[in-house]
Amino acid sequence: MAKRKLVLVGNGMAGVNCIEHILKLSPESFDITIFGAEPYPNYNRIQLSYVLQGNSGIKDIILNDWDWYEKNHIKLHAGHKVTRIDTKNKCVYTDTGLTEYYDDLILATGSNPFMLPLPGADLEGVMAYRDIKDCETMIEASKKYKKAAVIGGGLLGLEAARGLLNLGMQVDVVHIFPNLMERQLDPIAGQLLQRELEKQGMNFLLEKQTEAILGRKRVKGLKFKDGSKIEADLVVMAVGIRPNVALAKESKIKINRGIVVNDYLETNIPNVYAVGECAEHRGIVYGLVAPLYEQGAVLAKRICGVKTEPYQGSVVSTKLKVSGVDVFSAGEFMDQPDTVALRYQDDFNGIYKKVLLRNNKVVGAVLFGDTSDGARLFQMIRAGADVSEVKEMFAGAQGNQSQPAVASVADLSDDELICGCNGVTKGTIVKAIQEQGLETVEQVKGCTGASRSCGGCKPLVESILQYTLGDQFQAVEKEPICSCTTLSRDEVVEEIRSKHLTTVKEVMHVLDWSNKEGCSKCRPALNYYLGMIWPEEHQDERDSRFVNERLHANIQNDGTYSVVPRIYGGVTSPEQLRRIADVAEKYHARMVKITGGQRIDLLGIKKEDLPKVWAELEMPSGYAYGKALRTVKTCVGADFCRFGTQNSIQMGIDMEKRFERLWTPHKVKMAVSACPRNCAESGIKDVGVVGVDGGWEIYVGGNGGVQLRAAELLVKVKTPEEVLEWSAAFLQYYRESAKYLERTSHWVERVGLKKIKEVLSDPETRKSLIERLDQALAVTKDPWKEAIKDQQLRSLFEKVNIPNTIGN
Numbered sequence: 111m112a113k114r115k116l117v118l119v120g121n122g123m124a125g126v127n128c129i130e131h132i133l134k135l136s137p138e139s140f141d142i143t144i145f146g147a148e149p150y151p152n153y154n155r156i157q158l159s160y161v162l163q164g165n166s167g168i169k170d171i172i173l174n175d176w177d178w179y180e181k182n183h184i185k186l187h188a189g190h191k192v193t194r195i196d197t198k199n200k201c202v203y204t205d206t207g208l209t210e211y212y213d214d215l216i217l218a219t220g221s222n223p224f225m226l227p228l229p230g231a232d233l234e235g236v237m238a239y240r241d242i243k244d245c246e247t248m249i250e251a252s253k254k255y256k257k258a259a260v261i262g263g264g265l266l267g268l269e270a271a272r273g274l275l276n277l278g279m280q281v282d283v284v285h286i287f288p289n290l291m292e293r294q295l296d297p298i299a300g301q302l303l304q305r306e307l308e309k310q311g312m313n314f315l316l317e318k319q320t321e322a323i324l325g326r327k328r329v330k331g332l333k334f335k336d337g338s339k340i341e342a343d344l345v346v347m348a349v350g351i352r353p354n355v356a357l358a359k360e361s362k363i364k365i366n367r368g369i370v371v372n373d374y375l376e377t378n379i380p381n382v383y384a385v386g387e388c389a390e391h392r393g394i395v396y397g398l399v400a401p402l403y404e405q406g407a408v409l410a411k412r413i414c415g416v417k418t419e420p421y422q423g424s425v426v427s428t429k430l431k432v433s434g435v436d437v438f439s440a441g442e443f444m445d446q447p448d449t450v451a452l453r454y455q456d457d458f459n460g461i462y463k464k465v466l467l468r469n470n471k472v473v474g475a476v477l478f479g480d481t482s483d484g485a486r487l488f489q490m491i492r493a494g495a496d497v498s499e500v501k502e503m504f505a506g507a508q509g510n511q512s513q514p515a516v517a518s519v520a521d522l523s524d525d526e527l528i529c530g531c532n533g534v535t536k537g538t539i540v541k542a543i544q545e546q547g548l549e550t551v552e553q554v555k556g557c558t559g560a561s562r563s564c565g566g567c568k569p570l571v572e573s574i575l576q577y578t579l580g581d582q583f584q585a586v587e588k589e590p591i592c593s594c595t596t597l598s599r600d601e602v603v604e605e606i607r608s609k610h611l612t613t614v615k616e617v618m619h620v621l622d623w624s625n626k627e628g629c630s631k632c633r634p635a636l637n638y639y640l641g642m643i644w645p646e647e648h649q650d651e652r653d654s655r656f657v658n659e660r661l662h663a664n665i666q667n668d669g670t671y672s673v674v675p676r677i678y679g680g681v682t683s684p685e686q687l688r689r690i691a692d693v694a695e696k697y698h699a700r701m702v703k704i705t706g707g708q709r710i711d712l713l714g715i716k717k718e719d720l721p722k723v724w725a726e727l728e729m730p731s732g733y734a735y736g737k738a739l740r741t742v743k744t745c746v747g748a749d750f751c752r753f754g755t756q757n758s759i760q761m762g763i764d765m766e767k768r769f770e771r772l773w774t775p776h777k778v779k780m781a782v783s784a785c786p787r788n789c790a791e792s793g794i795k796d797v798g799v800v801g802v803d804g805g806w807e808i809y810v811g812g813n814g815g816v817q818l819r820a821a822e823l824l825v826k827v828k829t830p831e832e833v834l835e836w837s838a839a840f841l842q843y844y845r846e847s848a849k850y851l852e853r854t855s856h857w858v859e860r861v862g863l864k865k866i867k868e869v870l871s872d873p874e875t876r877k878s879l880i881e882r883l884d885q886a887l888a889v890t891k892d893p894w895k896e897a898i899k900d901q902q903l904r905s906l907f908e909k910v911n912i913p914n915t916i917g918n
């Protein structure tokens with residue numbers, strides 16, 4: 111039978127989730143084409159908040175990568191916006207000139223952020239928060255500007271504000287009502303939330319109505335109706351969303367607030383359906399994924415001709431994704447004349463719980479400070495549970511505050527919902543663990559979908575694992591290194607050692623990789639682990655490296671490269687500067703820039719000129735492109751500065767010469783300051799050394815990037831030799847135990863400084879770590895010199911265009 115042509119407009123969470131259901135129900139029935147206005151594969155919009163808060167990268171939030179579309183024979187047009195639907199001839203047209211015919215058409219165009227139509231709303235620096243681009247704009251802005259204002263104290267506004275704080279900005283949240291999140295919380299919970307967020311550094315301007323956005327070209331501030339003003343050089347509007355109905359409206363599909371659908375998600379036009387935030391069902395438009403996924407499941411069955419219950423609307427629950435704040439709200443939350451409330455408040459521990467009842471049935475709940483009963487209460491609301499069950503729960507809350515999570519999981523019945531977003535019950539998870547031998551949250555996620563969206567149910571899923579597996583449960587999350595394997599970093603490293611695997615291909619073959627070619631996540635990681643474990647034996651695998659490491663230079667947005675030679679300790683000479691100037695002129699560097707790491711960057715060099723530039727510079731590679739030691743920044747120190755207690759310059763040069771060319775799990779930056787005034791910024795480096803009277807202090811795990819982290823004191827030593835010894839041991843311990851792409855800041859937090867100190871305090875351990883570090887160093891060669899000498903390598907730059915299979 112000929113396949114039906116199915117077209118999806120909107121490559122977002124709701125539409126693609128529906129396609130996933132269709133693929134499961136009827137994999138061979140459809141030729142599927144997806145149009146997405148954004149130039150990415152399907153990603154988890156919810157987790158943009160984690161990206162902004164610095165806990166994830168864009169790569170981590172991709173739900174279905176490009177391979178997924180290919181594997182499922184789906185034609186994806188990412189970056190193409192559908193502008194017209196001809197419902198008579200059943201075809202869609204895009205802004206890029208594409209035309210596609212359909213038998214069935216799903217509209218999943220989502221929402222647009224609402225922008226207040228204020229004077230100045232079009233100024234530079236005024237933005238919404240909805241997609242990857244917005245996230246990147248905020249991250250970029252935070253590098254230049256310091257004062258942000260977020261308009262809207264709802265879920266989105268508060269998550270944006272937390273992200274901007276993490277990015278180092280001062281944040282004012284402007285809210286129109288006296289209480290935050292008034293659409294989800296009662297005044298008591300709203301005030302508790304405000305107090306907690308103030309402690310985290312947010313500033314609130316409540317009951318403020320913005321009258322104008324000030325500034326000429328770029329925003330400078332906000333003016334309010336009461337005449338007051340604030341300064342701001344970034345303004346994020348988070349005042350709600352509007353269903354994206356433009357396309358449907360233009361195509362004469364019935365709309366109201368959203369695209370009007372019936373209980374089977376059908377619009378008024380045959381074979382045209384709508385799902386997600388763009389759809390209006392029984393007068394309601396939803397703005398959370400759980401109901402959208404419920405809609406998608408019904409629609410998938412309808413399209414596949416499988417019998418289904420009608421979609422009858424959803425009860426929703428929300429959780430704020432701000433670390434350190436536990437807030438939960440579901441169903442009704444404001445007292446009404448016909449409701450009674452059960453309340454529990456513990457000001458000492460900052461806990462507030464309210465459950466609303468109507469006719470003795472649970473109709474809503476608000477939790478603050480302890481949300482562990484959230485899943486259970488949500489289930490009770492959906493089931494219209496009786497008051498007696500809640501009374502039991504409250505008795506528990508008063509009697510035993512710290513009931514362990516595993517015990518409370520044991521009390522849950524099998525049909526209780528654990529993952530609200532994806533509709534996964536405890537019974538489904540337990541069954542999957544038992545029948546499929548699952549051991550980790552990642553595996554449960556892969557099998558059942560639980561924790562795949564907002565991630566809020568992760569702790570509960572972990573408790574169910576613990577409860578189901580008993581003694582077999584490993585508390586430490588076993589996170590596979592990528593989706594090609596179920597093995598974690600530690601297991602892969604152990605297998606490489608015990609089975610003596612020496613090449614990336616061999617690892618993938620012996621350890622039964624599901625994708626025989628590996629992926630952009632595992633190949634560079636395996637190449638690093640192999641080099642770390644077998645420094646002498648392993649042949650570096652260029653094809654497994656990120657493009658910048660393959661070419662020993664950073665590719666720029668115009669396709670040219672930047673060249674940063676090593677300048678030990680930031681100290682150069684007139685002769686070196688002359689050479690750099692000559693090379694810059696001869697090879698037409700578009701810019702010569704002093705970097706933050708005290709070196710000189712030649713920007714805009716053509717790829718084919720790279721080997722000539724390196725040869726004429728006669729300086730070693732600065733590894734500015736590599737997961738390796740970057741710079742050792744120094745202050746002028748005791749030789750020149752009246753505060754200096756030590757020779758920081760010499761110390762920095764010695765460290766840079768000692769550790770240059772060493773591959774590490776992620777980039778490593780160091781600094782040496784000659785006194786605690788810290789002019790070289792030793793407090794935010796991976797290894798920061800500070801001269802003090804009678805010696806040196808060594809700080810580790812600092813980071814001055816997206817997620818600021820102050821370095822912590824590892825040890826105080828007396829001599830420069832000891833500085834080198836401890837830094838070397840620390841570096842090798844990091845090399846051997848960190849995950850690939852884990853900065854020291856994350857590694858120190860994960861492993862714990864206490865443990866690192868314990869390991870390194872043993873002189874024998876330090877000695878053996880340093881021996882292994884020296885073995886690794888002994889085989890390193892300057893890559894620029896290699897490329898100059900080796901004709902084959904040189905031809906890589908001159909003739910062949912290296913395919914960019916692994917991005918940076």
Ligand SMILES: Cc1cc2nc3c(=O)[nH]c(=O)nc-3n(C[C@H](O)[C@H](O)[C@H](O)COP(=O)(O)OP(=O)(O)OC[C@H]3O[C@@H](n4cnc5c(N)ncnc54)[C@H](O)[C@@H]3O)c2cc1C
Binds near residue numbers: 157159241357385400
């Ligand atoms: C920062 C943030 C945090 C959030 N946190 C949570 C949370 O914790 N929990 C929760 O439940 N929800 C959360 N949400 C809401 C949730 O992300 C949305 O409900 C969900 O993504 C909506 O899915 P959708 O597919 O309907 O729309 P979208 O995800 O908006 O997808 C629609 C897609 O269609 C594309 N499109 C639109 N028109 C066209 C066209 N004409 N042609 C081609 N493509 C088109 C759009 O570019 C977009 O990519 C959050 C939202 C944001 C922004």
Ligand SMILES: NC(=O)c1ccc[n+]([C@@H]2O[C@H](COP(=O)([O-])OP(=O)(O)OC[C@H]3O[C@@H](n4cnc5c(N)ncnc54)[C@H](O)[C@@H]3O)[C@@H](O)[C@H]2O)c1
Binds near residue numbers: 261262287348349428
């Ligand atoms: N954790 C989560 O579940 C989560 C997180 C982020 C976003 N989201 C979803 O994304 C969507 C957008 O979120 P949102 O917070 O923008 O929408 P929202 O409608 O939930 O909240 C908007 C807030 O802005 C306030 N507001 C409106 N006009 C204002 C004005 N002129 N000045 C100051 N404040 C004003 C409102 O009182 C309201 O509290 C929603 O559907 C939301 O559910 C959910």
Ligand code: SF4
Binds near residue numbers: 745752789790
């Ligand atoms: S860190 Fe101390 S010694 Fe070094 S330049 Fe600054 S003030 Fe002088």
Ligand code: FES
Binds near residue numbers: 530560563567
């Ligand atoms: S509750 Fe959101 S992913 Fe499970």
